[in-house]
Amino acid sequence: MLTYQIKIEYLGTNFVGWQIQKKGLTVQGVLEKAISKYLKEKVKVIGSGRTDAGVHASEQSAHFKTNKKITDKNIFINSTNFFLSKHPVAILSIKKRPKEFHARFSANQRVYKYIIVNRRSSLVMERNKAWHIKKKLDLKIMQKGAKILTGTHNFSTFRASSCQAKSPIKTLKQAIVKKKKNKIILTFVSISFLQQQVRSMVGSLKYLGEGKWKLKDLKKAFYSKKRSMCAPPAPAHGLYLHKVKY
Numbered sequence: 001m002l003t004y005q006i007k008i009e010y011l012g013t014n015f016v017g018w019q020i021q022k023k024g025l026t027v028q029g030v031l032e033k034a035i036s037k038y039l040k041e042k043v044k045v046i047g048s049g050r051t052d053a054g055v056h057a058s059e060q061s062a063h064f065k066t067n068k069k070i071t072d073k074n075i076f077i078n079s080t081n082f083f084l085s086k087h088p089v090a091i092l093s094i095k096k097r098p099k100e101f102h103a104r105f106s107a108n109q110r111v112y113k114y115i116i117v118n119r120r121s122s123l124v125m126e127r128n129k130a131w132h133i134k135k136k137l138d139l140k141i142m143q144k145g146a147k148i149l150t151g152t153h154n155f156s157t158f159r160a161s162s163c164q165a166k167s168p169i170k171t172l173k174q175a176i177v178k179k180k181k182n183k184i185i186l187t188f189v190s191i192s193f194l195q196q197q198v199r200s201m202v203g204s205l206k207y208l209g210e211g212k213w214k215l216k217d218l219k220k221a222f223y224s225k226k227r228s229m230c231a232p233p234a235p236a237h238g239l240y241l242h243k244v245k246y
Contacts, residue, residue, distance in 0.1 A: 001065045001066065001067060001099065002065065002066055002067070002068070002070075002096065003064075003065050003098065003099050003101050004063060004065075004094055004095065004096055005061060005062070005063045005094070005095045005096075005097045005101060005103065006031075006045075006061075006063070006064070006091050006092075006094050006095075007059050007061055007091070007092040007093045008031065008059075008060045008061075008062060008090065008091055008092060009057055009058050009060070009089075009090055009092055010027050010056060010057050010060065010088055010089040010090070011056050011088035011128075011129070012051060012052075012054050012055045012057070012236070012237075013054060013128045013237065015054075016053045017050060017055075018047050018049070018060075019047075019050045020032075025087075027047075027051070027057075027060075027089060028045055028047060030084060030087050030089055031045045031062070031084070031089065031091075032044060032045050033083070034081075034084045035080055037083050038076065038079045038080050038083065039066055039068050041066065041067060043064045043065070043066055044064060045062050045063075045064045046062055046102070046103050046104060047061070047062040047103055047104065048060065048061040048062065048103045048104050048107050048110065048241075048244040049192075049241065049244075051239075052195075052196070052236055053236060054128075054235070054236030054237045054239075055236045055237075055239045056129070056237075056239065056240045056241070057240060057241040058113075058240050058241070058242050058243075059092065059241070059242060059243045059244065060241050060244070061107070061244035061246075062103045063097065063101060063102065063103040065099075070096075073094050076091075076094055077091050077092075077093070077094060101246075103244075106246050107191070107192075107245065107246055108191060108245060108246060109173070109189060109191060109243075109244070109245040110189070110190060110191065110192060110193065110241070110243075110244050110245075111187065111188070111189050111241075111242040111243040111244075111245075112187070112188045112193065112198045112239060112240065112242060113187050113188075113239075113240045113242045114131070114185070114186040114188075114198060114199075114202045114234060114238050114239050114240070115129070115130040115131070115183060115184075115185055115186075115238050115240070116130060116131045116133055116183070116185075116186070116202075116206070116234075116238060117133070117182060117183055117184075118133050118134075118136060118137050118179075118182050118183070118184055119132075119182040120134050128237045129237060129238075130183070131202075131235055131237070131238035133206065133210075135210050137206065137209030137210055138208070138210075138211070139179050139184065139209070141208050141215065142177045142184075142205045142206075142208055142209045143177045144208075144215060145204070145205050145208045145215060145218050146175035146176065146177050146205060147175070148215070148218060148219060148222065149172055149201055149222070150172050150173070150174065150175050151171065151172065152169065152170070152171040152172075153170070153222070154169050154225050155168050155169070155172075155194055155197055156168040156225040156227065157200070157221055157222050157224060157225055157227060157229055157230050158194065158197045158201050158204070158222075158230060159195065159196070159197060159200070159227060160195040160200075160227075161227060162195060163194050163196070164195070165195070168194060168225070170190055170191075170193065170194060171190060171191065172188065172190050173190055173191075174187065174188065174189040175187070175188055175189075175201070177205065186202055186205065187242070188201070196233055198239060199233040199234045199236065199239060200231075200233045200234075202233075202238070202239075203230070203231040203232050203233045203234045204221065204222075204230060204231040205218075206231065206234065207231040212231075213231070
């Protein structure tokens with residue numbers, strides 16, 4: 001069996017998530033169908049992580065195993081993308097990997113970005129692609145809040161009740177908040193994240209930015225390790241799996 005890694009981009013708006021489910025359209029499902037059709041054998045596509053319904057990816061990573069050697073990468077990409085053309089999903093690249101490579105377990109860094117458009121006017125071009133917040137946000141206090149979240153901590157406050165991770169302790173290597181015109185981009189870097197961790201952190205930083213919380217309130221919620229203390233999570237449509245590094 002040969003192992004191949006693929007990089008994929010997709011808009012998650014009309015998907016019920018990455019992982020195949022009994023009902024609803026999934027990114028994993030349409031990829032498996034397209035690749036299996038090209039290779040003329042059934043394959044299972046394993047992603048680096050399971051993005052939730054509505055979450056996008058600018059560079060998701062996945063792998064699959066096959067008995068067939070893919071000799072022409074361009075033909076593979078062109079053909080599978082043709083089969084995927086009905087969906088907002090595209091394979092960006094393919095690379096042969098050692099048999100022990102695993103898209104999820106071999107990863108040593110994941111980068112998520114969250115996009116907020118901070119303006120009064122309604123969204124047109126970026127509808128379902130960013131979180132629209134009309135009230136002006138205080139960037140500096142959001143940046144201070146992001147610094148509090150960095151490092152190794154118990155992130156139980158930002159963990160979904162349905163999260164299946166063995167431990168709530170994670171190391172957040174970077175939490176960066178930058179502004180470009182009316183767009184606020186929040187970048188989070190870690191080996192792995194808890195379910196809804198990023199959206200929960202963004203929701204809490206938004207509370208800071210709009211003045212509902214002060215820094216002491218963020219600290220109180222964070223250090224309580226209680227999910228009930230968390231601000232409402234940011235909506236899925238502003239979140240992007242930006243890159244997975246190995």
